[in-house]
Amino acid sequence: MSTEDSRQRIVRVPGSRRVKLTPAPGTTTEPVMDDEEPDAAASGSPTFSGPNDAQLRLDVPPHY
Numbered sequence: 001m002s003t004e005d006s007r008q009r010i011v012r013v014p015g016s017r018r019v020k021l022t023p024a025p026g027t028t029t030e031p032v033m034d035d036e037e038p039d040a041a042a043s044g045s046p047t048f049s050g051p052n053d054a055q056l057r058l059d060v061p062p063h064y
Contacts, residue, residue: 006025007025008021008022008023008024008025009021009022
């Protein structure tokens, strides 16, 4: 495998200002379910609590 084959490539899309990347070698496009934690995300509880998290939750942005 040469250096060119082992890297992602940029593919120009006609009629678009953006480009696409080819898939990285050794990866798939399917999401991996093991990385997600649905229980923590569904309950709304943070997985880590820092010393100023309570204050940050109480702060209101100036545009409200």
